[in-house]
Amino acid sequence: MKAKPIYVEIPMMTDMETLWEHTQKPELHQQWDLRFSEIKYLPRDENEETQKFLYRTRIGFGIDIAGTGVTKASTEGRNGQRTSALAFGSNEPISLIREGAGYWQYKLRTDGAGVVFITKYDYRTRFGLAGKWVDRWLFRPLFGYATAWSFDMLRLWVDKKISPAASLERAFTHYFALLLLVALWLYQGIVPKLMFPNAGEMELLRQTGWFKGMEEIALPVVGIAEIGFAILLCLKHRERWVFKLQAWALLGLGLAAIVGNPDLLQAPFNPLTLSIAMFGMGVLVSRTIRNLPDAGKCRRQPDES
DSSP, X not given: OOOOOEEEEEEESSOHHHHHHHHHSHHHHHHHOTTOSEEEEOOXXXXXXXXXXXXXXXXXXXXXXXXXXXXXXXXXXXXXXXXXXXXXXXXXXXOSEEEEEEEEEEEEOTTSSSEEEEEEEEEEESSHHHHHHHIIIIIHHHHHHHHHHHHHHHHHHHHHOOOHHHHHHHHHHHHHHHHHHHHHHHHHHHIIIIIOGGGTHHHHHHHHTTTTTOHHHHHHHHHXXXXXXXXXXXXXXXXXXXXXXXXXXXXXHHHHHHHHOGGGGGSSSOHHHHHXXXXXXHHHHHHTOTTOOOGGGSBOSOOOO
């Protein structure tokens, strides 16, 4: 079964010329597009309609993939619509993409409030059936997601004047703090409550007096609930209510442990310090939700009508 082309569409409140400039100038384009680390236009004659360029993409571990492309001059359509066609490819033997083509389309919104920015592209892969399998189930979904995420980062730039550098820094802060929070909730749910309950967690629960005679049942339930909360954080990390819920959960768990055994406050690692650290990371994640690039704001299927 042939893989579907990648399609991304997003409305923006900017004007046509501003969007055109930020997508057609390579020094601006490479700032917001996660797919390219560097874009360099090659010299051309004044009367030449096509523009050749070089691109480079960092894939990690100090490895770059280079390629070439050509973009065709825009065409004015009805109602001021513009289109820019593109062909690209790479001779790098490690590049999954052999060659591809697509377009960018700029449509004035029917209500006159901004521009709809659209891309659709497809490509051929290397490495035979293995390459097609990797592309279908891993690379193409990630490539499409990166395209959509980049489009929303561009929207924040042209609509709200938030630079791509600022968006990337916000995203790093958000997802790094989220990763730490999820790891801590998973650890607290799995290790002391499910794997090694008799290392101290069971005794703490007994000292609270909350579940007299039922501690061996209650402790695994609490552990599963903490694992569930880690999953909830992953799914709802863009919604502030989940961090308010976390604050109350940390307060309840911390107070229960300290009231049951006040001597815990004398320990170098105790529920109070852990709760404060997790609360602080929750504040960081919550405060970086606003204006965080979101691939979900893009339409991923063309309008069939």
